[in-house]
Amino acid sequence: MSGGRFTKRLALLSGAALLAHLSPALAESTTGQAYAERFDCRQLTDWEQPESPLEWFERSLWASHCLEFQARAVRIGIDGVRTLALSRDIEDGVEREVARFLDGPPVFFERHGRIGRMNWSSADEGAPASPVGIARHIDQYYRLSMGRDERIANRSAVRLDIEPLDGMRFGQRLWLDAQTSLPLKRELIDDRGRVVETFQLTELQPPQLHEGDVVLDAYREPPQQSWFPAWLPEGFVDQPIVSDAERQEQTLGHRIYSDGLSTLSLFVEPIEEGRERLIPGLHRLGISLAVVRHVVAEERPLQVVVMGELPPRVLVQVAENLVWREAPE
Incomplete structure (x- = not known):
């Protein structure tokens, strides 16, 4: 891969990180998976309202997989301010996410995927679906607490403050829709306490719960590398x-x-x-x-x-x- 192609790939990875605001636990879709474990999104309606910060965080991950919506958003970072159009839908259990910049150079990102696993594993060993695995994992390395409720995109929002327990990673503040737990806003906070990026939905059509299943990624054994x-x-x-x-x-x-x-x-x-x-x-x-x-x-x-x-x-x-x-x- 030439330097030009490699640089382009890095830029695409950096830009595609925008889609991680929609579903941080999304694994890229692959073909050839004969049998797929599935999660029925309709069961979210039977779950009790989250109470602890960790419960809110895990629920937001499931919501990011099971809700379909269209929205407008703004991203404020070191490199300036950009506005975006976002959409999520699910077809045959596979999630599809699209982000399109509305100002500056025309840029379009699209990815298809399924609920990922937290780590490499064989089917015999097992590995939790990412929302469960992530929630268990981050509790060891971050302190989660509740902030004051606010209003984002004309919706009531619950704030989560996520503070790292060491200086090896950045912190976050998340605002979750009080009704659906969908993330509405995120602030990324560096190791000096500065907000280095804000990503916020400004307009949100009422999100709809997917009336069906979402595919979970297959168990994967780690590749051999030197x-x-x-x-x-x-x-x-x-x-x-x-x-x-x-x-x-x-x-x-x-x-x-x-x-x-x-x-x-x-x-x-x-x-x-x-x-x-x-x-x-x-x-x-x-x-x-x-x-x-x-x-x-x-x-x-x-x-x-x-x-x-x-x-x-x-x-x-x-x-x-x-x-x-x-x-x-």
């Missing part, structure tokens, strides 16, 4: 995702790690003579940061990129601690 990060922030788990980049470019290694709320992407690709390459160092892509290193491993030059919405020192430490040997079983 490299792995020897250091990650505590709680970051290898995600069971095979990216489009890997499908399209066999020489590109790509792994995603998450603590359930914060995420980092790690890319490793050969440096080939005559092809463009990224400049080593720290790069900013919107609110995301990317650390680029050129290393020699397995007797060939390689380009390492670590990208995410995390403190720069965390990304640097991950990039400097890759190991080229067989991962321990």
Whole structure:
């Protein structure tokens, strides 16, 4: 993959993060899954109203999978203010999300997916569906508390304050629709306490509960790779995702790690003579940061990129601690 194509891919990943505001626990749709476990969205109507902050958070994840809607939104970040049109629908159990910028250069993102798993696993071992797994997981690394109720997009909203228990990740404030638990607004707060991004729905057509099932992702066993990060922030788990980049470019290694709320992407690709390459160092892509290193491993030059919405020192430490040997079983 040339430097130009790789840079474009990083930019697309940064922009596609907008869709994570709709469904943070969405796994990319794949073909060939003969049998699929499913979640019946209609059972949400029978669940009791959440009481604790963690219950509200988990309910918001299920709502993000089971509600269909159209909305207008605004994104305010370091790179400026953008307005968007958003939509979610579900067909044959597969979720479809679309984001389209309404100002500036015309940009359109679309993804199809299903409810993901929290980690790699065989069917025998099992792995919880992401909403359950994420809620259990983040409770170990963040402090959740309730803020004062407010009004967002002309709807009553419940505020969640999510504060990291260490300096290795960013915090968030979430405003959830009091009726449906759908996220209406998110503020991303860096390790210095600054709001670095605000994403807010400004107009929302009444969301509709999907009258049917949503597909859960299949159990996936981890791929075999000759490299792995020897250091990650505590709680970051290898995600069971095979990216489009890997499908399209066999020489590109790509792994995603998450603590359930914060995420980092790690890319490793050969440096080939005559092809463009990224400049080593720290790069900013919107609110995301990317650390680029050129290393020699397995007797060939390689380009390492670590990208995410995390403190720069965390990304640097991950990039400097890759190991080229067989991962321990």
